[in-house]
Amino acid sequence: MNPAPVIDLSIVKSHAGNFTVGTNGVYSLVVTNVGNTATSGAITVSDTLPTGLNFVTGTGTGWNCLAVGQVVTCTNAGPIAANATSTITLTVSVAAAAVPSVINVAVVAGGADGNPGNNTASDLTVIRQPPTLTVSLSPSELWPPNHKLIPVTATITVPGDFGPNPRVVLLSIVSNEPDDGLGDGDTANDIQGAVVGTDDRSFLLRAERSGKGSGRVYTVTYRATDATGNMSTVSAVVVVPKDQGRR
Numbered sequence: 001m002n003p004a005p006v007i008d009l010s011i012v013k014s015h016a017g018n019f020t021v022g023t024n025g026v027y028s029l030v031v032t033n034v035g036n037t038a039t040s041g042a043i044t045v046s047d048t049l050p051t052g053l054n055f056v057t058g059t060g061t062g063w064n065c066l067a068v069g070q071v072v073t074c075t076n077a078g079p080i081a082a083n084a085t086s087t088i089t090l091t092v093s094v095a096a097a098a099v100p101s102v103i104n105v106a107v108v109a110g111g112a113d114g115n116p117g118n119n120t121a122s123d124l125t126v127i128r129q130p131p132t133l134t135v136s137l138s139p140s141e142l143w144p145p146n147h148k149l150i151p152v153t154a155t156i157t158v159p160g161d162f163g164p165n166p167r168v169v170l171l172s173i174v175s176n177e178p179d180d181g182l183g184d185g186d187t188a189n190d191i192q193g194a195v196v197g198t199d200d201r202s203f204l205l206r207a208e209r210s211g212k213g214s215g216r217v218y219t220v221t222y223r224a225t226d227a228t229g230n231m232s233t234v235s236a237v238v239v240v241p242k243d244q245g246r247r
């Protein structure tokens, strides 16, 4: 005697690692027919994203995903055979509102499922806020504007929660004025002694600005990277004011 036909979809939801604010996170939604008979009719997976997560893409063989607000709905015409699985890869963007954690719930329906007891999956996700490093430059103002190169030192503080041995690199130093071509008195090579791409915290900036401008701003940008690849980028400025009374 053959066993009675059973169609029973189940769902499991998972992700790898922690999610980080400002990056995308990926969930895997695995639908399995744990019955002994192929499904019949369309199958739907719905996932109302928690506050702070927003839909980017949902992909998977046979699946069509779309989002209306926070509600992601994926449909599949089926069938899913007995003991077969079908996976949706759901990519979300992560905003600060999701810190420190969210529980994301997905529900499978349709396909002539005969057992609602295993149609919901939830996944607790830890959301990390990337730590912010601070950079202070000394001196932060160059005066008088006598065209001399002034040694500038960066003091960089990386928060403890950034993990051990963060790697700090100088990304760029840029001026809001041209290096040369401002007229009489201008001297070229206003930025010296800076090795971009290394942990270089001392360099020379020229105390110079255009007499017609509103003052010069040198913008110095550093990036710290922790052992897990978490990055934080921050800039600080050195100014050459137009005149000392207006700083």
Ligand SMILES: [Ca+2]
Residues within 6 Å of the ligand: 008, 009, 010, 113, 114, 115, 116, 117, 118, 119
């Ligand atoms: Ca079921």
Ligand SMILES: [Ca+2]
Residues within 6 Å of the ligand: 178, 179, 180, 181, 186, 187, 188, 189, 190, 206, 208
């Ligand atoms: Ca110059």
Ligand SMILES: [Ca+2]
Residues within 6 Å of the ligand: 193, 194, 195, 200, 201, 202, 203
């Ligand atoms: Ca240097």
